[in-house]
Amino acid sequence: MVDKTEVSNKAVDKKIGGAGLRGQSAGETALCTVGKSGSGLTYCGYDVSDLADNATFEEVAYLLFNGELPNQTELDHYKTELFAQRDLPQALKEVLQRIPADAHPMDVMRTGCSFLGNLEPENDFTQQNKASNRLLAAFPAIMCYWYKFSHEGVEIDCVTDEDSIGGHFLHLLNGKAPSELHRRVMDVSLILYAEHEFNASTFTARVCASTLSDMFSCITGAIGTLRGPLHGGANEAAMDMIQKFSSPQDAKEQMAGMLERKEKIMGFGHAIYRESDPRNVIIKAWSKKLGAEFGDSSLYDISVACEEFMWDSKKLFCNADFFHASAYHFMGIPTKLFTPIFVCSRLTGWAAHVMEQRSNNRIIRPSADYTGSEPRKVNPIGER
Numbered sequence: 124m125v126d127k128t129e130v131s132n133k134a135v136d137k138k139i140g141g142a143g144l145r146g147q148s149a150g151e152t153a154l155c156t157v158g159k160s161g162s163g164l165t166y167c168g169y170d171v172s173d174l175a176d177n178a179t180f181e182e183v184a185y186l187l188f189n190g191e192l193p194n195q196t197e198l199d200h201y202k203t204e205l206f207a208q209r210d211l212p213q214a215l216k217e218v219l220q221r222i223p224a225d226a227h228p229m230d231v232m233r234t235g236c237s238f239l240g241n242l243e244p245e246n247d248f249t250q251q252n253k254a255s256n257r258l259l260a261a262f263p264a265i266m267c268y269w270y271k272f273s274h275e276g277v278e279i280d281c282v283t284d285e286d287s288i289g290g291h292f293l294h295l296l297n298g299k300a301p302s303e304l305h306r307r308v309m310d311v312s313l314i315l316y317a318e319h320e321f322n323a324s325t326f327t328a329r330v331c332a333s334t335l336s337d338m339f340s341c342i343t344g345a346i347g348t349l350r351g352p353l354h355g356g357a358n359e360a361a362m363d364m365i366q367k368f369s370s371p372q373d374a375k376e377q378m379a380g381m382l383e384r385k386e387k388i389m390g391f392g393h394a395i396y397r398e399s400d401p402r403n404v405i406i407k408a409w410s411k412k413l414g415a416e417f418g419d420s421s422l423y424d425i426s427v428a429c430e431e432f433m434w435d436s437k438k439l440f441c442n443a444d445f446f447h448a449s450a451y452h453f454m455g456i457p458t459k460l461f462t463p464i465f466v467c468s469r470l471t472g473w474a475a476h477v478m479e480q481r482s483n484n485r486i487i488r489p490s491a492d493y494t495g496s497e498p499r500k501v502n503p504i505g506e507r
């Protein structure tokens with residue numbers, strides 16, 4: 124007779140692992156493919172390059188939340204809904220005022236998200252779209268209200284008449300309407316960062332969702348995960364690095380030294396893509412255009428030298444973050460706000476994954492291979 128305990132233990136013992144769970148399928152999604160078809164990245168079946176050329180970020184947000192692109196009436200309605208929710212509650216402004224200027228802006232985003240969840244909680248899952256859209260509308264103001272208050276002592280008006288979220292963010296940051304080029308690049312950037320399957324921050328959101336927690340908790344956890352330099356924090360780290368290089372030649376020499384010292388070069392490599400990140404070619408082209416408009420393309424030329432050097436020496440390629448650094452810089456965005464912009468975009472992917480997890484949920488709880496001590500007895504404290 125088969126011993127049932129033995130069978131169930133065997134099931135548990137089956138190793139689903141490997142460092143970083145690389146190559147393991149950890150669930151199903153209808154939202155995104157990475158490294159599979161088209162240019163290598165699709166959202167709900169649409170190639171990201173097609174979306175970047177022919178859609179706006181709001182259309183992509185709608186797509187991720189609803190599974191289909193909106194028609195004009197649906198888009199107008201959606202944008203009106205988002206537009207009406209841009210302002211921040213006074214209590215949140217007061218909290219943001221208390222966060223010091225030297226705080227990490229990702230900590231500001233985390234606190235802003237969490238605190239909004241106290242003021243306007245998601246009481247049940249019928250409110251999941253409402254909560255997601257509220258965060259989508261409010262994130263640019265959370266970032267800019269804190270930044271302008273803590274750095275310039277200015278209490279900004281959190282509402283603008285900008286039509287798009289990207290334009291709204293740039294307007295809040297600069298206190299004036301952005302150029303059409305900047306509006307467009309910000310929109311493309313938000314599209315490129317919107318969704319990326321089971322990346323670390325999205326997986327965090329899904330794990331949190333799987334316990335049937337609320338949307339604000341899922342997003343707050345995801346922000347904390349995106350913060351690290353191996354994930355979203357790489358765009359900021361890439362900027363810090365390229366700013367230290369005085370010329371393309373200097374970049375190559377210094378990078379050679381970094382590789383020799385076994386340092387990680389931020390903005391290069393990827394856990395899934397093997398030869399290129401499809402988002403890079405898109406943001407790189409916009410960075411070149413912005414550099415020309417900026418009137419000094421040296422940062423772009425240095426970035427290209429870094430790209431060539433890393434490919435020639437290590438066969439490592441730029442990921443989505445690398446040319447975002449120069450692109451954002453050319454638009455006058457302070458480096459410390461780079462990763463928070465990622466939050467404003469990726470919120471859409473996170474929230475869509477939370478909704479998907481909830482729609483077919485089982486608590487995510489893998490097992491671990493034990494590597495600790497053999498079973499042992501507690502000695503009385505005097506004998507240790």
Ligand SMILES: CC(=O)SCCNC(=O)CCNC(=O)[C@H](O)C(C)(C)COP(=O)(O)OP(=O)(O)OC[C@H]1O[C@@H](n2cnc3c(N)ncnc32)[C@H](O)[C@@H]1OP(=O)(O)O
Nearest residue numbers: 352353354355357386387388389390391392393394442443
């Ligand atoms: C939007 C995003 O989140 S994109 C990712 C942003 N993160 C970064 O840019 C940080 C820099 N990059 C990295 O640290 C890594 O490439 C990651 C975290 C993105 C992926 O990590 P992994 O999946 O473990 O990388 P992978 O298995 O491809 O690494 C292969 C080898 O290349 C090395 N390598 C990978 N990326 C880099 C890099 N940027 N600089 C130097 N060496 C690198 C690894 O150390 C590893 O070497 P080893 O075999 O001697 O240990």
Ligand SMILES: O=C([O-])CC(=O)C(=O)O
Nearest residue numbers: 318319321322323394443
């Ligand atoms: O997929 C990943 O591991 C990281 C990434 O590129 C993203 O989240 O956009």
